[in-house]
Amino acid sequence: MLFAGGLIESRLPILLRTAKLASSVPPPGGGGFRNSHRQMNDVSSAPSESLTEYFPEDLLHVVRENQPLRETLWLGIGGPARFLAEPVEIDQIEKLYTAAREKQLALRVLGKGSNVLVREAGFDGLVIKLSAPATSGLEIQGQKLVAGAGAKLTHAVIKTVGEGLGGLEHLVGIPGSIGAAVVGNVSAEGRDIGSVVESIEIIDEEGKRKTLTGDEAGFAHRQSTLMGTVVLSVAFNLEPKDVSALTKRMQKLWIHRGQRRPSESNRIAMPFIDPDSISACELINSTGLAGIREGDVSLDSAAPHYLIAHENATSDQCVKLIGRVREQVLMQTGIDLQLNLQIW
Ligand SMILES: Cc1cc2nc3c(=O)[nH]c(=O)nc-3n(C[C@H](O)[C@H](O)[C@H](O)COP(=O)(O)OP(=O)(O)OC[C@H]3O[C@@H](n4cnc5c(N)ncnc54)[C@H](O)[C@@H]3O)c2cc1C
Incomplete structure (x- = not known):
């Protein structure tokens, strides 16, 4: 059964780490x-x-x-x-x-x-x-949404808005799945997804299924302690709200988010986590790095928190560009930009 599982109180062991910081980027071919x-x-x-x-x-x-x-x-x-x-x-x-x-x-x-x-x-x-x-279901249960890890985050938003349930609408248009959104604690408009998570069904270190409460998932700014587990499904605790007000807000944010994306290519990534005090976009702009290029990879000139992979782009070029940005930002501002992009 997809959404079954009892609550087990234990700290979550981290089994399968992926690269988190540029300093831990694996070597080419590694x-x-x-x-x-x-x-x-x-x-x-x-x-x-x-x-x-x-x-x-x-x-x-x-x-x-x-x-x-x-x-x-x-x-x-x-x-x-x-x-x-x-x-x-x-x-x-x-x-x-x-x-x-x-x-x-x-x-x-x-x-x-x-x-x-x-x-x-x-x-x-x-x-x-x-x-x-089987891994992508979306099921409304009263004030809750239970979502399979493979479901699209934006589909979850649309579903809940249509049901008059508020709490996820500000995340509309953020690419990706429910599982990754919860693991990385995605956020927008100053509010992260972890704030509405009630429970998470995972496969733990022993390969066993268990259910954690939101508190046990260690949500913090753009991170959780779920990295390294397999998230199977997530239950969100939402708030009844007026459907048309929710829809208006969702549509506005969706349009705004779409307009901010680079228009020249779909091959894009958002490699950095916004630091607490300032957005990565503002930070990179303030250091004069907007639009810089490394081979066939560049930062967008209007929204430089986006990395664009042009034709013939390589992973090496991406890693080099990311490294250059981190180094320059650190030198000029003292802020160590953390990596959002996972390098396998
Ligand atoms: C154009 C653009 C805009 C973006 N805007 C935002 C934004 O506004 N706010 C924000 O926070 N992020 C943003 N991001 C980042 C991105 O959307 C998120 O990181 C998203 O959660 C990635 O989802 P995905 O399914 O594509 O993950 P993937 O790329 O498939 O995987 C990412 C990581 O999650 C792990 N993972 C995936 N599924 C699971 C699972 N079920 N269990 C355990 N681990 C799993 C993977 O192993 C990998 O380490 C943006 C990215 C882009 C390209």
């Missing part, structure tokens, strides 16, 4: 792997030896080997995943987690790919993509 088993698009009838070595029989139909990721990533950069799984049932996620753990395979969860940079060498491990209906 996450890479050799394609020693099977070429992409190989259509031989039996699963490869590598697949059967790593995954039990009842998972072979949800895992594929050596799969490209770039098409699913907003930046459109990077090599393949050694294994890519698209589970269609929650139980399969638990089993995948256990298999990866037993075989000591690195594991990452992929939502909508708007906040991930993959290196050209690819990701040497298992990527679990949450996109199937």
Whole structure:
């Protein structure tokens, strides 16, 4: 059952860390792997030896080997995943987690790919993509929304606004999934998503499902202690409000957010977390870095908190540009810009 789970009081162990700061950016090719088993698009009838070595029989139909990721990533950069799984049932996620753990395979969860940079060498491990209906449900229960981790954040906003439930409407238009939004505690208009989270169903360090309260998720400015777990679903506690007032507010913010995005390309990322006192946009503008370029990657000149990947952009160029910005901002202002973008 998708949304089941009892409350268990314990601090959340962090199992699967992804790069958080530019200083911990993995080296080029650091996450890479050799394609020693099977070429992409190989259509031989039996699963490869590598697949059967790593995954039990009842998972072979949800895992594929050596799969490209770039098409699913907003930046459109990077090599393949050694294994890519698209589970269609929650139980399969638990089993995948256990298999990866037993075989000591690195594991990452992929939502909508708007906040991930993959290196050209690819990701040497298992990527679990949450996109199937079983992981993307949206269910209203009285004043609550229960959302699957793979559901689009904006769909959750639209659903709740239509039901006259307030608390998520200011997040409309922020790209991505519910799972990633909660892990990264996304925020807009000075209010973060964690403030309306009632409970979160996760897979923990032992590969077991458990439910945490919002308080146990350690929400703080653009972070939580959920990074490294697999978020399965989230229950939001919302407030009944007038539908037309909510709709007006949502529409206004949606238009405003769309207008602020770079118009020249869809291959964009928002690499930095706004510091507490000032927005990353203002900070970068004040240091004269708007529009700077590194090879085929640049900061937008009007909204320089956006990074744009032009044709032929590479992950190295992204990492270099991010490093230059952090260094300059630190030198000129003393503020150490923290990285939002996850580098695999
Ligand atoms: C144009 C643009 C505008 C943006 N505006 C904002 C904004 O206003 N405010 C803001 O806060 N952010 C903003 N962002 C950042 C981005 O939208 C968020 O980080 C978003 O939550 C990413 O969602 P995703 O599903 O695409 O995550 P992905 O890129 O798929 O993954 C991001 C990270 O979350 C992890 N993850 C994903 N799903 C799960 C899960 N179910 N369980 C555990 N871990 C998981 C991944 O492993 C990865 O580490 C913006 C980004 C862009 C490109």
